[in-house]
Amino acid sequence: xxxxxxxxxxxxxxxxxxxxxxxxxxxxxxxxxxxxxxxxxxxxxxxxxxxxxxxxxxxxxxxxxxxxxxxxxxxxxxxxxxxxxxxxxxxxxxxxxxxxxxxxxxxxxxxxxxxxxxxxxxxxxxxxxxxxxxxxxxxxxxxxxxxxxxxxxxxxxxxxxxxxxxxxxxxxxxxxxxxxxxxxxxxxxxxxxxxxxxxxxxxxxxxxxxxxxx
Amino acid sequence: xxxxxxxxxxxxxxxxxxxxxxxxxxxxxxxxxxxxxxxxxxxxxxxxxxxxxxxxxxxxxxxxxxxxxxxxxxxxxxxxxxxxxxxxxxxxxxxxxxxxxxxxxxxxxxxxxxxxxxxxxxxxxxxxxxxxxxxxxxxxxxxxxxxxxxxxxxxxxxxxxxxxxxxxxxxxxxxxxxxxxxxxxxxxxxxxxxxxxxxxxxxxxxxxxxxxxx
DNA sequence: ATTAAGTTTAACCATTTGGTTAATTTCAGA
DNA sequence: TCTGAAATTAACCAAATGGTTAAACTTAAT
Numbered sequence: 001x002x003x004x005x006x007x008x009x010x011x012x013x014x015x016x017x018x019x020x021x022x023x024x025x026x027x028x029x030x031x032x033x034x035x036x037x038x039x040x041x042x043x044x045x046x047x048x049x050x051x052x053x054x055x056x057x058x059x060x061x062x063x064x065x066x067x068x069x070x071x072x073x074x075x076x077x078x079x080x081x082x083x084x085x086x087x088x089x090x091x092x093x094x095x096x097x098x099x100x101x102x103x104x105x106x107x108x109x110x111x112x113x114x115x116x117x118x119x120x121x122x123x124x125x126x127x128x129x130x131x132x133x134x135x136x137x138x139x140x141x142x143x144x145x146x147x148x149x150x151x152x153x154x155x156x157x158x159x160x161x162x163x164x165x166x167x168x169x170x171x172x173x174x175x176x177x178x179x180x181x182x183x184x185x186x187x188x189x190x191x192x193x194x195x196x197x198x199x200x201x202x203x204x205x206x207x208x209x210x211x212x213x214x
Numbered sequence: 215x216x217x218x219x220x221x222x223x224x225x226x227x228x229x230x231x232x233x234x235x236x237x238x239x240x241x242x243x244x245x246x247x248x249x250x251x252x253x254x255x256x257x258x259x260x261x262x263x264x265x266x267x268x269x270x271x272x273x274x275x276x277x278x279x280x281x282x283x284x285x286x287x288x289x290x291x292x293x294x295x296x297x298x299x300x301x302x303x304x305x306x307x308x309x310x311x312x313x314x315x316x317x318x319x320x321x322x323x324x325x326x327x328x329x330x331x332x333x334x335x336x337x338x339x340x341x342x343x344x345x346x347x348x349x350x351x352x353x354x355x356x357x358x359x360x361x362x363x364x365x366x367x368x369x370x371x372x373x374x375x376x377x378x379x380x381x382x383x384x385x386x387x388x389x390x391x392x393x394x395x396x397x398x399x400x401x402x403x404x405x406x407x408x409x410x411x412x413x414x415x416x417x418x419x420x421x422x423x424x425x426x427x428x
Numbered sequence: 429a430t431t432a433a434g435t436t437t438a439a440c441c442a443t444t445t446g447g448t449t450a451a452t453t454t455c456a457g458a
Numbered sequence: 459t460c461t462g463a464a465a466t467t468a469a470c471c472a473a474a475t476g477g478t479t480a481a482a483c484t485t486a487a488t
Contacts (some may be wrong), residue, residue, distance in 0.1 A: 017435080035249035036334070039476060049437050050401075054477060112333050115387050119326050120250070122390040129394065136395040158396045159407070159414055162385055165392075170380035173329055173387065175335040180343065181350040181371045193373070200373055208424045231465080253446060263467050268447060 004173055018056050020046040022067065025053075029067050030109035034060075065124070072128055073143055074103050075114045079139055089146050093164065094207055097198050100168040107195060111173040136161075152209050160209060167201045222235075232270050234260040236281065239267075243281050244323035247330055279338070282331055286342055288317050289328045293353055303360050307378065307419055311412050314382040319408060325387040366423050374423060381415045386392075 024046035028037045039060055043050040057063035077099035082092050104111060118125055143157035152160075171178055175190065183189035238260035242251045253274055257264040273276040296309045318325055332339055357371035366374075385392055389404065397403035 028285045032334075033247065033249065033330070035247060040474095050476090051438085051478080052436065055435075060476065108251065112329055114331060114391075115326055116247070118321065118388060118391045120246075122394075125391060126394060126399075134395075140396070144470090156410075157411075162392060162396070162407075163381060163418070165386035165388070167377060170384040170387070171376055173384070174332060174379070177328075177332045177339060179375060180336075180340060181348070181378070182354070187338075193376075196370075196373075204377070204418065204422055208418055252444090254444095264446090265448080265468085266466065272447095399472075427438065 017046075017048060019051060020048065020054055021053060022070075025063050026067050026071070029064055030071070030107070030113045033113070034064050034120065037064075068113075068124075069128055069132075071107075071110060071113060072098070072125075073132060074107065075110060076132075076134060077103065080135070083116050083138065083142050089151050090202070090206065090210060092140070092142075094198065094202055097164065097168055101194060101197055104172040106167070106177065108172065111169050115173060150211060153211055155209065164201070164205070167204065168197075231260075231262060231266060234262065235267060235270055235277070236284075239277050240281050240285070243278055244285070244321070244327045248278050248325070248334065251278075277399075282327075282338075283342055283346075285321075285324060285327060286339075287346060288321065289324060290346075290348060294349070297352065297356050304416070304420065304424060306356075308412065310418055311378065311382055311415050315408060317412055318383070318386040322386065322389065325383050327386060356391050364425060367425055369423065378415070380417070381418065385411070 021042070024042045025037075027045060028042045032038075037060075039049055039053055042063075043053055046052075053060075053063060057066065077096060079096055082095045082099070085092065085095075087095075138162055140157050143152065143160055146152040147154055147157065171193070176185075179185050179187070179190045183193075218416055232315075235256070238256045239251075241259060242256045246252075251274075253267055254264055256277075257267055267274075267277060271280065292313065293310055296306050296313070299306065299309075301309075354371050357366065357374055360366040361368055361371065385407070390399075393399050393401070393404045397407075
């Protein structure tokens, strides 16, 4: 990094190396977790010297935190934007569900990665939740409003949200088990299952919770 | 271990040490995973010398496999016995759900522990599934029969089972996150949630899937 | 070309960690 | 009480691992 005229300039290779490290670290950490990951493996995968990892991120933990912070944002899809989009409640839920299915299809290790860290260091999780301004109250309030207006049946809005999360996330978190239990580990079958999943979850929501659409 | 008259006798302390090791190992592995666990910590918690771990279980991996095998059985509650119990389908589902909620309430780390291993070593999982004669086909067939007999709506029985698993397991797998998101990390509130969970899941099943009861 | 800053590397280091070994203790049976 | 096998311990070891260091290399502005 170069400072000049009070302005900060990045040298050509800086962004590239940092990026390569983060990409490699994401892969390795996602697959093996903090404890299972090896700095040497990350360096190899990034195609650079191990010392570079420490040069850019100081320590294994710091690097991990960076990777986790990025991943955690993906785990919490843009519910706000979906809510604010002036669409019907059914459409809002559909778009949230779709966001999840897409992210997890593209990042198979993400659900487990987050779930592990949730247990490994809840404090870290809590700090991060505050940092990114995660706002569950907004979702709860959104659902409560729909209930008051008679679009959703009377119920515990928290439970409703937890059910959506469960139905979206769990099948991916347990994919290798489910795939073996249900389809003899045939990937194609699981993909078919995911393709129908959005409609499937929406059907449950509509049957159980939605009274009328706006 | 002592062999005498072709019969095998256990010396007084053998069962005790082995048991102490397994209990300690279960605690540590459940909380920290295979990579995060330390043999020394297990030894300390068991109140014995580290060499004893190897004396009884040869290696960290062997010890882990033993712990995992036991835990995995708990993860798959006695669906068979519930099915064979000649009760109505609703009662069968209720008893399966209750089994899960009970096990996870008593073993908070269990869901995550299994989910991690599912991704860490699917081969190990597959081997174990065969060893304990895990029989998903029976469950699928059970649901299919209920459909044919008009007790359940026409649907994909696999999806139905996955939904039950999701609704039962996920809230525990993500408990620290959910607890913070929904109830400011108040344990009492989560316990209340779990208390109502059985009825809550049954309500979904009945509303979405059950046509008539036997 | 020189400089000064950031970048990259190879070699190195201290600690941790799973695992071993050899000696000692315990204990049931003769 | 003597014996032999199993149980237990303390000390030890080699490998792995996260991290450091000092020197060499790039690069952009003067």
